[in-house]
Amino acid sequence: MANVIRPYGDTLDDGKVQLSFTLPVPDGPRGREAARLSVLGWGFKDCEVVHSAAVSDEFSFYVAYATTEAGLDYDLVQSAEVHSEDQVMSMDETNDYIRAKLGRKIVLVGACTGFDAHTVGIDAVMNMKGYNHHFGLERYPMIEAYNLGAQVPNEKLIEFAARVKADAILVSQIVTQKDVHVENMTQFIELLEARGERGRFVCIAGGPRISNKFAVELGYDAGFGKGTYAEHVATFVAKKLVEKSLA
C-alpha cells in the first residue's frame, strides 16, 4: 500500500509551502500579480503573495505561500547518502575497530584541491578541534592525518599521498560556481589512473555541494556533503579498508 506524503502546514496533507524569490520587474500591484501567476505556473494550486518589496528600481522581492497537491510515495524513496546515521561509529569505536581489524594506524591525506582556496570543509573534518563538537581526524589515535590545506594541485596531493604511503585521500571542493569542481575532481581520478594507482587509495570527495552519487559517478569511493563530520568519513574509510584487506 502506498504511503503518500505531502508538505504539512498545520493540517495533514494541506500541502502548504513557503516561497521567497526575486523577479526582474518593479515592485507594485503588477509585480505582485506577476509573482502570484508565476507560482501558479510552477504547478501550485493556490498562491498568496504575503509580502513584496523593491530590491532596486528593476527588481522586486516576494514572500508567498502556496499549496501543492503533488504527493509522493515515501515507501519508494531511497537515500543516496553513503552513511545511515545508525551505522556511524564514534571516535572511540572507530579506533577500536581499526585496532582490532587492521592492527595498524590508517594514514589519511586531505586537501582542498585545484584553485579552491577554502579550507573550511577540510578543516572541519580534519583539524584536531573538529567542528561543532565533533572531533577531527587528527584527534583519532589510530589515524595519522595530514591536512595539506588549500590550493593544492592534484599532482602534489597524489605525490604526497604516495610518499607517506597513505591509505586514503580526501579531496575537498567548496567552490562549485560554473562547475569548476567537476573538471578538477575528474582530473584527480584520471591522474591516479594514469599512474596505475587508483586501486592503491580509498578516494573520498567532500564539500557542501558534493553528494555520494555524484562522487561515485566521477570515480570516487564515496562523497560526503552537508552535515558531514569526521566520524562519517572515518567510519567509511575504516570499513572500506577492512573490506579491501579481506578481498
Add this chain to the structure above:
Amino acid sequence: MRNKLGLSKERIDRARELAERIALPVLDFVAGHTTVTVERAALRLIGADGSNADGAPVPNLVVDQLKGQLESGALAPYVNALLRSGGGVGELNAKIAGGLKVTDFPLGDRAAVRRKTEELVAEGLKRVGLSRKHREAKLEEWKDRNSKPLLYLIVATGNIYEDVKQAQAAALKGADVIAVIRTTAQSLLDYVPYGATTEGFGGTYATQENFRIMRAALDEVAEREKRYIWLTNYASGLCMPEIAAMGAIERLDMMLNDSMYGILFRDINMYRTFVDQKFSRMINAYAGITINTGEDNYLTTSDAFEKANTVLASQFLNERFAYAAGMPARLMGLGHAMEMEPGIENGFLYELAQAQMAREIFPEAPLKYMPPTKFMSGDIFKGHVMDSMFNFISKATDQGIHLLGMLTEAIHTPFMMDRFLGLESAKYVMNSMAGFSDEIEFREGGIVKTRANKVLEETVVFLEEIAQKGLLDSIAQGLFADVKRPKDGGKGLEGLVKKGPEYWNPVEDELKKALGLAR
C-alpha cells in the same frame, strides 16, 4: 571614547611596545629588499600598462627582461628605453607588447633618464593625489549621508558587468561599501590580468579596467543618492603592491591588505610578503585608501573563543606594520569577526567584549567587523537571527565598517534578495538601537569586563613569546592560526631581490618623502 572596560593602559602600551620590537628586525630586512611586484607597481605608477597577444602584462614583460639586474630597480631601464625609442609612454608600452626589449638600449644619458623618470613619477603621483582629493571633497560634500558603521556588501558573480548590476542595486538600497570579490585563483597569480573580464570562479578578476568600470557605476549611484559609495578590492596575494597601485590610480577607497595573511592562508613566502606589504601600504597610505586587515581568518581556522588573543595580537602587528608604512590610524580598518560557536552560553557577551575591547584599544581605527560564517548552516532562518545579533554588537560597540551577514552563507554566493534582506535587517537593528552605545555601561567584575581584560592579558603573554622567538620563527613554528610556514618555503620567493648599491626607485623615494618616512 569612553573607557567602559577598565582596560589597563599599561598593558596596552606594553603590547604596542612588543609589537614595535617584533616588527623591527622584519622592517630591517624589508628596507634592504625589493620584489618583482614592487618593481612592477612602480612601473605601473609611471605609466607601464597593457599586455601582449598572449595576455602577458607589460610590467611583467619589462621585469622579466631585467632578470638578473633587478637589484638596481626597473624604472631607469624602462625610462631609458622610452627616451631612446622616442615617443610617449603609450607607444613604448605598445612596442614592448610587440616584442621590444628595454635591455636592447644601452643606458644613455643618466641625467636625462633621471629627469624624465622624476617627471613621470610626479605625474603619476599627482593623478593619485587628485583621486584622493576627489574622494575627500565628495565625503565632505555628502557628510553624514553614510550609515555608521559603513554597511559593506560583497558582489561575486565572476562577470564585471553582472557585478555592476548587483552593486548598483545594493548601493541604491543603502550599502555604503561595495567589495568585488576576486576569482579564487588570483591571489596566487604573479601578474595582474589585463582588461575587462566576464569569467571568474567565486569572484571576478581584479584588473584595472574592471576597477574603472565599477568605479564609474558606483559614482553614478553616488551622484544620484548624494551619498559616497566606497569601492573595495583585494590587494592581498602575490601582487599586493601592483593591485594597490591600480587601486590608487582608479580611486578605490578600501583594499584588503594584511601584513601576514598571504603567508598564513595562501602559503606565500614570508620574506616576499613582508616586502610587498610595506610598499603596498605606502601606496595605500598616499592614496588615502583604508586598508582592511584579515584577522577574521584566524577565527575561521582556529577556535574563536580560545584564540581570541591571536586576533588582538595580529591587530597590534598590523597596526605596527601600517605605521611603519606611513599610514595614519584613521586608515587602518583592523579586522575581526563574530565566529564563536553559537551554542556557547553567554557567547553573545564574549563577542560583545571582544568588539568593545578592539574599539577601546584602537579608538581611531575604523574597525572592520565580519559576520558569522563558520557556523552558518543551511538553516537560513537561524542564520538570519545570528546575523541580527551580529548587527546589534556592531552598532553597540561603534564598529567602523560592517560587513553584512548573508542568511545564505555556506549555501551559495549571495542572491540579490539575500543582500536585500541583510541590509534591511542591519538598518532595522541599528536604527532601533542607535543610542545604545552611549546608554550602556559594563558591570565591575561582570562577564564582559572580565573577558576583555583576560584576552588583553593573554595577548601580552602571546606577544612576549613572539618577541622572544622572533616573528619569522613564530610563524614557522605555527604560533599563528596553527599554520606552520617554513621561512624559505611558500610561493614567490624567487621574486625577492636584494637591493644593490645602485638601486633606484624614485616612486619609493617620493612616497617616503610625502609620508614622512625615514626609511
